[in-house]
Amino acid sequence: MTDTLLHKRTILITGGTGGIGKQTALALARLGATVIITGRNLASAQTAAEEIRQASGNPQVDVLAADLSTRSGVKAIASQYRAKYQQLDVLINNAGLAEAQRRLTQDGVEADFAVNVVAPFLLTQELMPCLQASPAARVITVTGGSHSANSPIDTGNLQAEREFVGLNHYSHTKLAMMAVMYEFAQRVAGSSMTSNVCYPGQASTAMTRSVTPDMLPGVARLIWPLFKWFVRPDGGKSAAKAAQSSVFLASSPAVESVNGQYFNTRCQPTEWPKAVVDPAIRQHVWATVEDLTRSGR
Secondary structure (H helix, E strand, O other), rough: OOOOOOOOOOOEEEEOOHHHHHHHHHHHHOOOOOOEEOOOHHHHHHHHHHHHHHOOOOOEEEEEEEEOOOOOHHHHHHHHHHHHHOOOOEEEEEEOOOOOOOOOOOOOHHHHHHHHHHHHHHHHHHHHHHHOOOOEEEEEOOOOOOOOOOOOOOOOOOOOOOHHHHHHHHHHHHHHHHHHHHHHHHHOOOOOOOOEEEEEOOOOOOHHOOOOOOHOOHHHHHHHHHHHHHHOOOOOOOHHHHOHHHHHHOOOOHHOOOOOOOOOOOHHHHHHHHHOOOHHHHHHHHHHHHHHHHHHO
16 A cells, blocks of 8 residues: 555656666655656566556556657657646656766767756756646756765866766766756746755666776776675665655655755755856856757757
């Protein structure tokens, strides 16, 4: 039986077919929400949705399928959603990508940057009418990688134009995403909508298990055996734990009006990296992403 805490709430989770996204979907389905997950492949998304229905006892789990690395894919997800639903109460931008080598999408955008930065921005914009139809919409974006309060955002290397080191670039794109969503929070301040970012922590997922030694910066390759031990398959236990911050932000009445905050793995507000809140940097990244959604280049 499902709890009814989120009865009549509609929640869209990108990348909900596995890992942290699937565990987030499962937890929110158990709380009684109507949950929609996205995936690149319709068949695998339908399989994941059925598993969530069975495990949660909630039949209200739907799927949308498209490739979030392209503008057309993001717009297809938004179009599919708008065709089925009038209102969106919670959008969880969870999908992420960490490539081993620099690769351009069909839009000419570096793939990690396309999925981790452009997609959350564009999908949120495309779904604004549905979010505005909710009396208290929440936009939650999941960050990742390794960064600190002083981690820089290199505006001249946003798409790894000068240098690509797999996990370094992944972390850098997540910082850029945080800057975009912080700026979005400033733009919706005072409205019925909120935008917050959360850090899930380390988890064993298909993405982390696909990391190769050459994706790590030089000295970090020395700890490769330890890294592989931490991301060994664990039946979804670490992913379920990592989903806690997303679930909290999606469901807790305590954060209904909280906007523009960064939450840690303990579901507590924490300090944003300084580069994220720097007005010049975040507005530069926003303008760059906005331009990419228009031109695809």
